[in-house]
Amino acid sequence: MPDVLLQETTLRVPEADIGRFRDHIFELLSTRTAYELLPDSGKVIALDSNLPVKQAFHILYEQGIPVAPLLDTYKGEFVGVLSPLDFILILKALSNHGSNLAEEELESHTISAWKEAKQHLSRQIVMHQRQSQRQLIHAEPYDSLKDVALKILQNQVATVPIISSRGESFPHLLYLASLSEIMKCICRHFRHSSVSLPILQQAICTIPVGTWIQRIGESNGKHLAMLRPNESLSSALALLVQAQVSSIPIIDDHDCLLDAYSRSDITSLAKDNAYARIHLDDMRIYQALQLRQESNSHYGFYKGQRCQMCLHSDSLQKVMEQLANPGVRRLFVVEAGSNRVEGIISLSDVFRFFFSLA
């Protein structure tokens, strides 16, 4: 069986096809603007940056959202976003200091105080290649979709708030854009179009996109990080931060996919104040997954399924259509039948391929 797979991977897509495809996508995204992503009637939740971190944690959990923009009411400006990574770092920082995750600590720290502390922390710990910015990363409603996508990729974020501030007396928060909606726009364009792009029908394992275990697909050099369910939550959180990934597949002893732990699952620790009662080192991943199951959050679910899967033989178009579904950020490539994990393809992987970024 490995020989058959090797044969498939040697049928690489011709460079000319890739080039035509990239040109087409580039043109499509350059002519459309962020305004088109806005739904007819949409809702955005924002937080005052002077809210205590604990309350912010609970709001995100109760509203079932992973990310919220931060408004500094004194300045009258949006100054950043609160994301799951912030909570992961806060919990790790508090547990590193040896104290129990006392509720008082989280209650007294405001979000803005945390963001300042994070700046100090980032000088001590090498977390990301990007410099920590005090500038809000945002897009205007008439920026092209190409600019919005590049902003998301280059700043390694999941969402970008769309804020109308040019020519306005105060900034209008309109929407939180992510690569998912841009992918939906692209798929809509190709679905019934007769533009001939043979690359769309190529098997995904022949295209240099995604992270794969060896010998199956074109590896991008990154190691595919996976964990067992009985490993500690703190190891999962450490891996999420250090490997700069947003989700880790949880596998059994035969490397078969059971579930996935994502950064956004951290908010499920707010259920019944679980974060205050546990030690990150003691809690097991399967317990954290159970907590998430009990929470009301539907974020990250599509049609009731948490992990979206595909086969290595699926076409590029099919993979793109799956990634365009709301709430889906990554696909786990599994072996048919056994669910053995072969690779992961995320939205940012595909967009990096579109723009020929590393």
Next chain:
Amino acid sequence: MGNVSGRDEIEDGGDDDPSFRSRSDADPGSIHVSRIRSVDSAEGWPPESPGRSRSPLVFAPQIPVPPLPGAGDAPRLFNQQWVNEPDQSLDGPFEKGIPTLITWNHGGNVVLVEGSWDNWTSRKHLQRSGKDHAILMVLPSGVYQYKFIVDGQLRYTPDLPFATDGMGSITNILDVHDYVPENVESISEFNLPPSPNSSYSWSFPTNEDFAKVPPAVPPQLHLTVLGMQNTDEASLKPQHVVLNHLFIEKGSSSQSMVALGLTHRFQSKYVTVVLYKPVNR
């Protein structure tokens, strides 16, 4: 519906209908029906939405009227009475079909259309009315290429969006949206009444004033999309009357945090922003 009336006239008979001709003379580029007709002949439209049927309102809510077909638009209908054409076979998974009108205004006797909706396999006749030809297609949301066959010749219309495909030939492009965009120009600005005749000499409210029961909230303000749990309901367009009103979450008075909500319009889209703020007690 305006276009419904137009179709009736097409069936009644083309060149001899003077009223239809006079309208088409007014705007030679497309089938043009006056706006007043469209409101009069609307039957069973707009569709009753749950939010509206529950309201104790007397006034009629604003109805977004689809924009009239113009040179730059792909014209579209939004009438629930149209049913899917039985001979329409669409490949692939079933998606909600949206009625869309395709028109040809450059003469000819027999006009057909073929397109990428069924991968160019079939051609459909357009119905003729005088010099204009039209067909109603029901298509899922997406982007399509199509061509006209006018008296046996492949043609495209420069009135509607077109592009060259990779092979050097020109096709028209149809972008079918699954919503009716708000026609922003048709919304007239609310004329603010002048300030009432009074001076700025009123005294500051005292505790007695605050003890009085505040006036009741006008019932139409209860139609806010805030607090709607069901996401289907919440994605309906908000009533214009609740725009730019600041709402506060009930029960916030005892907590250290308050939730404020505001719905406003940005171009043709509506945005509801909820802000959580700490409150100093």
